[in-house]
Amino acid sequence: MNDDRALELLSAAADGELGADDRAELDQLLLSSTEARESKAELEALDSLLKGLPELEPPAYLHAQIMARANPTTPPQRPAKFAWLGALVPGAGLRYALAAATGALVAAIFITTGSMLSDPDDVTDLVGTMAPNAASANTDVIDSFAFRDAGFESDVQLERSNGSLFLNVQMSTAAPLDISVDMAGAGLKADAIAQIESDFDLISLVDQALSLRAVGEQRLTILLRRVDDTASAEEAKISLEFSSDGRLLQRGTLTATL
Amino acid sequence: MDKDREMAMVADCQNGNKKAMETLVRELQKPVYNAAYRMMGSADEAADVAQTTFLKVFENIDRFDPKYRLFSWTYRIAVNTALDQLKQRKRTKPLEQAPESTMGLPQETTATSQLSAEVQSTLMELSDDQRSVIVLRYFSDCSYQDIGRILELPEKTVKSRLFTARRQMKRKLQEHGVLSL
Numbered sequence: 001m002n003d004d005r006a007l008e009l010l011s012a013a014a015d016g017e018l019g020a021d022d023r024a025e026l027d028q029l030l031l032s033s034t035e036a037r038e039s040k041a042e043l044e045a046l047d048s049l050l051k052g053l054p055e056l057e058p059p060a061y062l063h064a065q066i067m068a069r070a071n072p073t074t075p076p077q078r079p080a081k082f083a084w085l086g087a088l089v090p091g092a093g094l095r096y097a098l099a100a101a102t103g104a105l106v107a108a109i110f111i112t113t114g115s116m117l118s119d120p121d122d123v124t125d126l127v128g129t130m131a132p133n134a135a136s137a138n139t140d141v142i143d144s145f146a147f148r149d150a151g152f153e154s155d156v157q158l159e160r161s162n163g164s165l166f167l168n169v170q171m172s173t174a175a176p177l178d179i180s181v182d183m184a185g186a187g188l189k190a191d192a193i194a195q196i197e198s199d200f201d202l203i204s205l206v207d208q209a210l211s212l213r214a215v216g217e218q219r220l221t222i223l224l225r226r227v228d229d230t231a232s233a234e235e236a237k238i239s240l241e242f243s244s245d246g247r248l249l250q251r252g253t254l255t256a257t258l
Numbered sequence: 259m260d261k262d263r264e265m266a267m268v269a270d271c272q273n274g275n276k277k278a279m280e281t282l283v284r285e286l287q288k289p290v291y292n293a294a295y296r297m298m299g300s301a302d303e304a305a306d307v308a309q310t311t312f313l314k315v316f317e318n319i320d321r322f323d324p325k326y327r328l329f330s331w332t333y334r335i336a337v338n339t340a341l342d343q344l345k346q347r348k349r350t351k352p353l354e355q356a357p358e359s360t361m362g363l364p365q366e367t368t369a370t371s372q373l374s375a376e377v378q379s380t381l382m383e384l385s386d387d388q389r390s391v392i393v394l395r396y397f398s399d400c401s402y403q404d405i406g407r408i409l410e411l412p413e414k415t416v417k418s419r420l421f422t423a424r425r426q427m428k429r430k431l432q433e434h435g436v437l438s439l
Binding site for chain 2: 004007008011012015017042043045046047049050051053054055056057058059062063065066067069070245246
C-alpha cells in the first residue's frame with residue numbers, strides 16, 4: 001500500500017467521512033506501517049496548523065457599505081438643497097457663489113471616491129460648502145476623541161457652531177485608516193459634507209452611519225442633524241471604530257447632551 | 259442560526275425588509291469575509307468579494323431554493339465570486355505576485371503572524387480548485403456534502419480533491435520548513 005492511499009484514508013478519517021470498510025483498512029495500516037503513522041502525524045500537524053489560523057474581523061465599514069449598495073432605492077431623507085446655507089452664510093450673493101462651488105465639490109467628491117460611493121444618487125446628499133471652520137470663534141467643542149496608534153493619529157470632535165452640529169474628523173496616517181461612525185445612539189445623521197480637505201478613498205453617508213477611508217493628512221467636516229427634530233434633549237452617544245486593513249485598532253465614543 | 263429562523267429571515271428579505279437584510283449581512287459577513295480572504299489572500303479583495311457576494315444574494319434572494327441552507331448558498335456565491343475575481347486578476351495582471359498575505363490579520367505575536375503568513379502564502383500556491391476545497395473545509399467548516407453542493411461536485415470528487423489539496427499543502431509547507439515532520 002502506498003503513501004497516497006494512506007493519506008487518502010487519513011484525509012477522509014480526519015473529516016469524519018470514512019466508511020466502515022475503509023476504517024478497518026486504515027486501522028490495519030496504522031498497525032503495520034511506520035510510514036502510515038508518520039503520514040497520520042503529518043496530517044494532524046497540517047490540520048492543527050490550518051485550524052489554528054486566526055479568524056479575521058471584517059473591516060468596520062463593510063456592513064454599512066454593503067447595506068448602502070443593497071438599498072439604492074431607499075429614498076434619502078434630505079433637506080432642501082442648500083437650505084441650511086442660509087443659517088450659516090449671510091448674504092445671498094455669497095450663498096449663490098458657495099452653492100456653485102458646492103456643485104464642483106460634489107463632482108470632485110464623486111470622482112475621488114468613484115465606485116466606493118453607495119450609489120450615484122447618493123451624491124445628492126453630499127451637498128457641501130466651505131462652511132464654518134471648526135476652529136472659528138463661534139465653535140464649541142462638545143466632545144472629542146483622540147486615537148493614537150503606531151503610524152496612525154486621528155481626532156474626532158463633535159462641535160456646535162451657529163446652532164448647527166458638526167462632526168470634525170482629522171487624520172494623519174502612514175497607511176489607510178478606516179473610521180466608522182455610528183450615530184444611531186445619538187439620534188443624529190450625517191446631513192452633508194460641510195468641508196473637505198484632501199482626498200478620501202471612501203466617504204459613505206448612509207442613514208446614521210458614516211464610513212471613511214483615507215491615508216495621509218486628511219480633514220473632513222460633516223454637518224449633522226437630528227433624525228427627529230422634535231425630540232427633547234438627551235444624552236447622545238456616537239460610536240467610533242478605527243481600523244486598518246481589516247484589523248480593528250480601537251473603539252471610542254463621543255458623548256454629549258444635545 | 260436554525261433552519262426556521264433562516265427561512266423566516268429569507269422570507270423577510272424577499273419582501274424587502276431592510277432589517278432582515280441587515281441581520282443577514284451581520285450574521286454571515288464574518289465567515290464570508292474569512293473565506294474570501296483565504297481565497298484571495300488580500301484584505302481589500304476579500305472585502306470586495308464579500309460585498310459583491312451579498313449584493314448577489316439580495317439580487318437573487320427570490321430564487322433561493324429552501325432545500326438548501328442559506329450559508330451553503332451564500333458560500334457558493336462567495337466562492338464563485340472569488341474564483342471569478344481570481345480569473346480576472348490572472349487575465350489583467352499575469353506577472354503580479356500574490357498579494358501580501360499578512361494583510362488583514364489581527365494583532366498577533368510576531369511568531370504567530372509569520373506562521374499565518376507562511377500558511378496563507380502556501381494556500382495561494384495551490385490551484386484555485388484545491389484552495390476552494392481547503393477553504394470550505396477548514397475555514398467554513400463544511401462537510402463533504404456541503405462542499406459538493408457549493409462547488410457542484412460529486413462527494414467522491416470532493417474527497418479526492420481534498421486529499422490532493424492536503425498532499426500538496428503538506429509538501430509545500432514542508433518545503434518552506436513550516437511543517438517539519
